[in-house]
Amino acid sequence: MKKLCIVVPCYNEEEALAYTNTELTGMLKKLTEKGKVKKDSFILYVDDGSRDHTWERIQGFRKEYECVFGLKLARNTGHQNALTAGLLTALDFADMMISIDADLQDDISVIEEMIDQFEQGNDIVYGVRNRRDTDTFFKKYTALGFYKLMQAMKIDIVYNHADYRLMSKRAVEQFSGYTERNLFLRGIIPLIGYRSAIVKYDRKSRIAGESKYSLNKMFSMAFEGITSFSIQPIRMITRLGLAIVVCSILAAVYAFISFITGKVVAGWTSIILSIWFIGGVQLLSVGLIGIYIGKIYIEVKHRPRYNIEINNLMEKPHEES
Known part of the structure; x- marks a missing residue:
């Protein structure tokens, strides 16, 4: 007993x-x-x-x-x-x-x-x-x-x-x-x-x-659990970054072929959307890495x-x- x-x-x-x-x-x-x-x-x-x-x-x-x-x-x-x-x-x-x-x-x-x-x-x-x-x-x-x-x-x-x-x-x-x-x-x-x-x-x-x-606390706890026990989010962003690089290379090849064949079409929409998309991914990546660094900062102080x-x-x- x-x-x-x-x-x-x-x-x-x-x-x-x-x-x-x-x-x-x-x-x-x-x-x-x-x-x-x-x-x-x-x-x-x-x-x-x-x-x-x-x-x-x-x-x-x-x-x-x-x-x-x-x-x-x-x-x-x-x-x-x-x-x-x-x-x-x-x-x-x-x-x-x-x-x-x-x-x-x-x-x-x-x-x-x-x-x-x-x-x-x-x-x-x-x-x-x-x-x-x-x-x-x-x-x-x-x-x-x-x-x-x-x-x-x-x-x-x-x-x-x-x-x-x-x-x-x-x-x-x-x-x-x-x-x-x-x-x-x-x-x-x-x-x-x-x-x-x-x-x-x-x-x-x-x-x-x-x-x-x-609702805010529940989402905070979920995010806390993910970022405290896994680096999968960083790996996912790395894979996303790699995919964007591959797409960029393919787009560059396509643009070069279009230039050689004289089929260049002027347009700003695709350029602006690409910039916004890549910029958003970069900000998200920096923010996520910042969260991990912030957690390290809290841990090393040993309060x-x-x-x-x-x-x-x-x-x-x-x-x-």
Whole structure:
């Protein structure tokens, strides 16, 4: 029997937290009564610099529930950094960690199955959606397109998996060695290479509050994943540049033959379109290379990914039961 920590990153989730805490503490109690986890298993809420009363809610839960703890980051650092902060903080206190979003759209009833898979020797258990019935038409097909694009870019990623997963202590220890600042956990976790399993579930509708993943953030995450794990875009532009050079040579040969045969046709349209096209490709290429250079610039400075302001886990030691 192992000690479990449920890591819950939160950003402006004051409306949803009451329901979330009731459900998670209830689930933790059931798991304890069934002998699935140790009695001192706990929930760790990570406040990612929320601007509402999220931290006050977490502090209220801390006073009411012995199994609830909070981690407050000094400023908003983004979902991936907040989740990382929770996992690395819980590393010294738990044998396995489950990450789940605060809106609880991911079905917590499969947590027991995740633990069973862990007991069977799997260090990582991915929560994977059965279907996307709750998504809008646009979100459904853009998400499917995202996974297909990631696969085309040769990025190892679990299809229809977000950040709902169980990780063993040793898996999180290995993850702690991935120190890059451009975080994309869906791509990093499979790189660990330990034995893994999949648990499928149906995603539910959000109970309260609003989704923090706007269209802009979803596209940003997709672009972050592609540029952090693959140089395929640069290779594609190189191939495009080569194709344009070949076309230019063919056009030059055609122009020379036309000049020799006296079939020269004056016209500016084709010239202008060619200039615009090549100019656009050049700007796109320079911009993409600039993004990669910018990522290198961020990495080499080695700035902290987050700063912890308050850590409730340090209030008292967690003794092994």
